[in-house]
Amino acid sequence: MVSLDENFDILENKIKDPKFRQITGVSNEVKYYIFDYPSADELKVRTRIDSIKSKSESSFNDYTIQVFDLYDIMLDILKSKGRLEKCFELEKTKGFDKLCHGINGLLQVNSTNGLIIRHIEENLTDNAIVFITGIGKCYPIIRAHTIINNLHMVIDQVPVVMFYPGKYTGQELILFDGEIKDDNYYRALRISE
Numbered sequence: 001m002v003s004l005d006e007n008f009d010i011l012e013n014k015i016k017d018p019k020f021r022q023i024t025g026v027s028n029e030v031k032y033y034i035f036d037y038p039s040a041d042e043l044k045v046r047t048r049i050d051s052i053k054s055k056s057e058s059s060f061n062d063y064t065i066q067v068f069d070l071y072d073i074m075l076d077i078l079k080s081k082g083r084l085e086k087c088f089e090l091e092k093t094k095g096f097d098k099l100c101h102g103i104n105g106l107l108q109v110n111s112t113n114g115l116i117i118r119h120i121e122e123n124l125t126d127n128a129i130v131f132i133t134g135i136g137k138c139y140p141i142i143r144a145h146t147i148i149n150n151l152h153m154v155i156d157q158v159p160v161v162m163f164y165p166g167k168y169t170g171q172e173l174i175l176f177d178g179e180i181k182d183d184n185y186y187r188a189l190r191i192s193e
Contacts (some may be wrong), residue, residue: 071137
């Protein structure tokens with residue numbers, strides 16, 4: 001079993017390798033990666049991601065680390081549309097399930113043209129390595145499998161690393177160390193592979 005620090009060391013070595021950023025495969029796609037970790041290590045993961053991003057910014061790399069926190073994006077969209085306070089009221093009056101359904105509809109999360117996917121696509125820079133974070137903070141409103149499946153359809157020129165608080169078996173994501181399971185197949189590699 002690879003420790004969290006060892007997994008981050010593997011990630012840092014991979015992103016420095018130019019082959020990591022090259023278009024490969026039968027369909028000329030870049031690879032998607034899942035960086036899974038125990039949810040109890042969330043704060044360590046955030047700290048290490050910030051460190052990797054800072055190191056990247058202060059060096060002369062030919063790539064940029066772009067971190068997209070799904071929770072922050074969701075809140076920014078809700079605020080910009082004047083819906084955040086309405087969401088609080090909806091949860092009070094109709095319950096959490098209705099809130100989730102309403103936010104999903106507003107954000108169009110099941111679409112490749114959804115607001116979160118568009119936000120990432122529109123803010124993407126050339127030569128980026130995308131880090132997707134905030135999965136645990138926005139679950140169950142936004143599901144990791146929905147985001148990664150839709151990103152596959154629109155972002156194919158830069159590598160994407162999704163930081164996932166749970167376990168990735170290579171075929172399915174198991175959230176929060178086995179408590180909740182999404183039964184979906186993913187075309188992504190574990191970062192330690």
